[in-house]
Amino acid sequence: MAEKALNKIIEIENLSHRFADGTVGLEAINLSISEGAFVVIAGRNGSGKTTLLRHLNGLLLPTKGVVKLSGVPVAKNLTWSRQMVGMVFQDADSQIVGETVSDDVAFGPENLCLDRAEVKRRVVRALETVGLHHYKDQKPHLLSGGEKRRLAIAGILAMEPKILVFDEPFSSLDYPGVKQVLAQMVSLHQAGHTILVAAHDLEKLIAHTDRLVIMQDGGIVRDGLPSQLFGDLEAFGIREPCASRWGMEVHSWLN
């Protein structure tokens, strides 16, 4: 039991969030995620997915309740929490701050006040991991959609996080872009990262995930194995994967 508790990398206890105008963002969320898990958080627009994810690295702080990473409350050390939880935003363009690809990847390590040699080592490693090393001097806005998303991933990998959080990672990507990003996510999961993905379209990634959490109106309404929840999806505004509708096994988009 003690070992099991140690494996919980994210623990959310009774989390509620109210925005400044009084709108309820989250209501009494309880959720634990094991190290190395690949979890999808699904729900229609406005269900609270992004709000929940933003509590994981302290971009939003709870009105009530607590979020813990490896047993340590997020609010206790925001810099450490943000280093631990790398977040890839829905709009990759807004996430890019550097003038060249390598400058952008260096942004995070520079914020951690690492020395130049270490920053350079991390930049090279992160770009090699996402396969963008040959674009290191390229201007980021000249990259394709999929490459921009991979650059955003490299930007957070350079901070060496344990948990990677993706907010609608496939939005406005073409088919090759989706495959590039999905392959990257799967490979990072296989490398031992804990992956959390907020999505309203499960089709593209559900074959690779081992847990599905469904949200509605700021609360968790379902939590379990994806295959067991397919029948409930449409009731919560989420489209059931095509293969499942036809009674077939869901296959990876990477095959």
Next chain:
Amino acid sequence: MAELNVLGFHAGSSVLHQLDVRFKLIFLVVISLTSLNAFVPSLSLLTLVLMVSLIHAGLPLKMALKDLRYVFLLLLFVFIARSLSVPGSPVVEFKAVSVTREGLYEGVIVCWRLVIVIMTGLSFVLTTRSSEIKAAVEWMLKPFPWIPAKRIATMMSLVVRFIPIIFEQAKKTMEAQRARGVEDRKNPAYRLKMLGIPLMRRIFERADKLVLAMEARCYSENRTDSRLSSGFKDWIALIGVVCLCLIIIL
């Protein structure tokens, strides 16, 4: 984003890329001021030197000319205004308006000087990362402890970084409005209002997203900044630029 690609850093290994940003800032000021006192022979010399430097630095000439087309339009206005306003021997006369020989000469000289300033600025922006500009600004503001140097430097580097994005946003907004027939409305105040309000809203929304993304990557004012280091090359370049300017002035 095909627009304004030229207004930003282009990675490279030219001499200009290797020079210390503080020296480049000095060159920018000195050459710009010198050009104000230059005439045809010295302007030709400056143009030649700057053109060689820009090509060596890897300026995509065709793209630069395309991106700067509106600047050329501005120069045309300056030229016309000068041609019409300087008194002298008339070349063309039409009622009370006359284009003078002296006016044409003045117009060419003023526009040429502005082109020199633009080329100098371009060679600076093209070969300098905004993080280096930030470090140089911080260094220059160091003697004034009451000025928040780091904050000002960060704001400046972000402005440089986001100018092309603002233009891109303006272009998108204009296209969307053209698609809905805004060109049928002839009132410029109405059109400016219809462009300005959504554009400002989008820019602020984008700025909000940027703040979140920066916070998520642990942004703080205390970070590993670009190292400023001057060497033999910088001093040689400084002597070269000072000599060039002295030749022009004297």
